[in-house]
Amino acid sequence: MVITRWPRKACTIIRSSGDRSARVRILLASAASIRMPGTGPDLARVGGKYSDAWHVEHMRDPRSVVPASIMPGYPFLDQTLLDTSNISRRMKTLQTIGVPYTEEMIANADKDVVAQISPDTKEAKALLARYPKAQVRKFDGQAAGENVPPTELDAVIAYLQMLGTLVDFTKFDASGPNLR
Ligand code: HEM
Numbered sequence: 001m002v003i004t005r006w007p008r009k010a011c012t013i014i015r016s017s018g019d020r021s022a023r024v025r026i027l028l029a030s031a032a033s034i035r036m037p038g039t040g041p042d043l044a045r046v047g048g049k050y051s052d053a054w055h056v057e058h059m060r061d062p063r064s065v066v067p068a069s070i071m072p073g074y075p076f077l078d079q080t081l082l083d084t085s086n087i088s089r090r091m092k093t094l095q096t097i098g099v100p101y102t103e104e105m106i107a108n109a110d111k112d113v114v115a116q117i118s119p120d121t122k123e124a125k126a127l128l129a130r131y132p133k134a135q136v137r138k139f140d141g142q143a144a145g146e147n148v149p150p151t152e153l154d155a156v157i158a159y160l161q162m163l164g165t166l167v168d169f170t171k172f173d174a175s176g177p178n179l180r
Contacts, residue, residue, distance in 0.1 A: 040071060046162030056156045058140040077153035078140045084113045085148070091108065105130055117150050133159055 050058070059077055062069040078095060088109040095101045105112070108130065115123035119139045124136045138144035139157035 022084075043160065043163055047165040048163050049165040051158055052137070052139045052161070053141060055139075055160055056153065059153060059156060074153075077156060078142065078151050080152045082113070082150045082152050082155050084110060087113055102130075114147065115152060117142060117154050118146070119150065121146075133166060 056078070057065050058071075059074045059076070061073045062071040063073075088106050091099075091101045091106045091109055095106065101146055108126070111123055112127045112130065115121065115127040116134060116136055119136050119138070128136065129135060135158060138148070138154065139161070140151050140153035142148075142151070
């Protein structure tokens with residue numbers, strides 16, 4: 001897990017990187033590194049453990065909710081729009097390495113990324129038809145609305161709130177067949 005050694009370095013890269021999408025990729029990778037040896041807790045099942053509002057505060061200023069935390073703050077995330085310009089091409093690439101995205105999912109990617117933060121719209125209904133377990137709401141605490149673009153904070157919190165929620169561990173039989 002090479003990524004695990006990056007968090008502190010990632011903070012430096014994140015701060016100095018002018019490339020926004022690189023920032024969000026590193027952020028998600030560092031968060032996804034699950035275990036930050038000696039620096040942070042295991043995030044593998046953090047999905048649903050806290051409210052979106054807690055994550056908004058925690059990412060902005062961790063010590064505002066966990067006074068003893070050594071985690072750096074990411075106050076720029078809710079002010080930065082998510083770069084979704086090549087999301088369908090990324091999904092196409094992931095499809096080639098076995099991620100089961102359908103052609104329909106790839107064709108609707110640009111719409112779906114906005115639909116995920118636009119609850120109660122017909123686009124959100126179409127998104128849920130494609131991704132029944134998707135969480136749909138404005139995650140970053142800002143007002144939802146027609147064609148409001150997602151922020152980087154929406155992406156990070158949407159990701160955190162999914163971690164560990166797709167597997168029903170009460171039913172999971174570790175001795176059973178490998179389901180992959
Ligand atoms: C985008 C990057 C990051 C995300 C999304 C993130 C997310 C989180 C989350 C969700 C928690 C609460 C976990 C729980 O209570 O179960 C947490 C805690 C923590 N994280 Fe991070 N983290 C990030 C980067 C870092 C980095 C770079 C460090 C260290 C250098 C760090 C250190 C910690 C520590 C010490 C805690 C426990 C104290 C606290 O709750 O604040 N985190 N992090």
